[in-house]
Amino acid sequence: MEFRRIGNLPPYVFAEVNERKHEARKAGVDVIDLGFGNPDIPSPPGVVAKLVEAAQHGKNHRYSSSRGIPNLRKAVADRYQRAFGVTLDPETEVINTIGAKEGLAHLMWTLVQPGDIALVPEPSYPIHIYAPVLAGAEVRRVHLSTDSDFFDRLTAAFRTSWPKPRVIVTSFPHNPTTVTVDLEFFKRLVEFAHRNDVVLVHDFAYADIAFDGYQPPSLLQVDGAKERAVELYTLSKSHSMAGWRTDTSRRVSCKYPAPRTWESSCTPCLRVTPWPAGVWVLPSVTGRWSEHSPS
Numbered sequence: 674m675e676f677r678r679i680g681n682l683p684p685y686v687f688a689e690v691n692e693r694k695h696e697a698r699k700a701g702v703d704v705i706d707l708g709f710g711n712p713d714i715p716s717p718p719g720v721v722a723k724l725v726e727a728a729q730h731g732k733n734h735r736y737s738s739s740r741g742i743p744n745l746r747k748a749v750a751d752r753y754q755r756a757f758g759v760t761l762d763p764e765t766e767v768i769n770t771i772g773a774k775e776g777l778a779h780l781m782w783t784l785v786q787p788g789d790i791a792l793v794p795e796p797s798y799p800i801h802i803y804a805p806v807l808a809g810a811e812v813r814r815v816h817l818s819t820d821s822d823f824f825d826r827l828t829a830a831f832r833t834s835w836p837k838p839r840v841i842v843t844s845f846p847h848n849p850t851t852v853t854v855d856l857e858f859f860k861r862l863v864e865f866a867h868r869n870d871v872v873l874v875h876d877f878a879y880a881d882i883a884f885d886g887y888q889p890p891s892l893l894q895v896d897g898a899k900e901r902a903v904e905l906y907t908l909s910k911s912h913s914m915a916g917w918r919t920d921t922s923r924r925v926s927c928k929y930p931a932p933r934t935w936e937s938s939c940t941p942c943l944r945v946t947p948w949p950a951g952v953w954v955l956p957s958v959t960g961r962w963s964e965h966s967p968s
């Protein structure tokens with residue numbers, strides 16, 4: 674049988690790396706794993722305790738609201754206010770998803786369809802390519818490196834694409850290149866998006882992991898960004914909660930109603946139990962990873 678949609682996907686690089694790693698280890702090679710970006714320290718004890726406490730409440734065993742429990746959405750809005758001076762309405766502008774990855778994949782279904790184009794930096798974290806491809810769109814890759822002007826490349830790719838791309842995916846601090854940007858970059862991007870009627874999807878997975886005084890800006894800090902952009906934020910990296918797949922604490926900041934409709938149709942059963950752990954941990958997120966790394 675021929676399966677639908679997955680035929681166009683490039684090979685999943687982490688699966689290949691894992692296979693080779695496995696083979697090498699079987700052959701007795703001492704492998705240093707630079708593949709999957711898995712945190713190698715446990716989640717903070719307070720988060721684990723909150724999970725245990727929440728799991729003991731029967732009301733948490735029921736279906737939850739698909740856009741997330743109100744306290745977690747409010748904690749996200751508070752976090753954005755504190756860290757970035759961005760005011761978000763927890764009722765209409767924040768959705769909790771089961772990961773930045775899942776959030777991005779679902780979001781793309783509401784933004785593109787066959788015949789549409791998404792611009793994506795290359796190299797990229799795989800879901801930035803897979804999400805538009807799974808939604809049927811074509812991906813144009815835009816080379817990103819530490820030594821070239823990405824904005825110029827992006828706008829050139831936009832100009833030479835037909836039909837005009839509907840979506841631009843970005844993610845800074847960038848995995849795997851480590852390229853970072855300043856707020857000025859985002860201002861130019863938002864201005865470009867308004868002028869060209871394109872939606873920006875910013876994966877802010879490394880929002881809290883920065884060093885030497887650098888504070889990654891949020892795209893939503895730019896005036897007018899909310900009308901054109903969705904930003905995905907996660908605690909997977911900053912709080913070693915990558916394995917809390919059934920939980921928790923990643924979120925989409927969003928002004929558009931379509932992703933909310935999509936999430937409520939497709940994700941009616943987010944596991945509410947660990948979400949209180951996200952509520953617990955968010956107020957302690959102050960900024961850079963080094964300031965709140967789990968002890």
Ligand SMILES: Cc1ncc(COP(=O)(O)O)c(C=O)c1O
Nearest residue numbers: 772773774798848878907909923
């Ligand atoms: C750029 C980027 N986005 C998203 C993710 C995954 O985020 P989450 O655990 O919230 O799905 C990763 C994980 O490696 C990543 O590197």
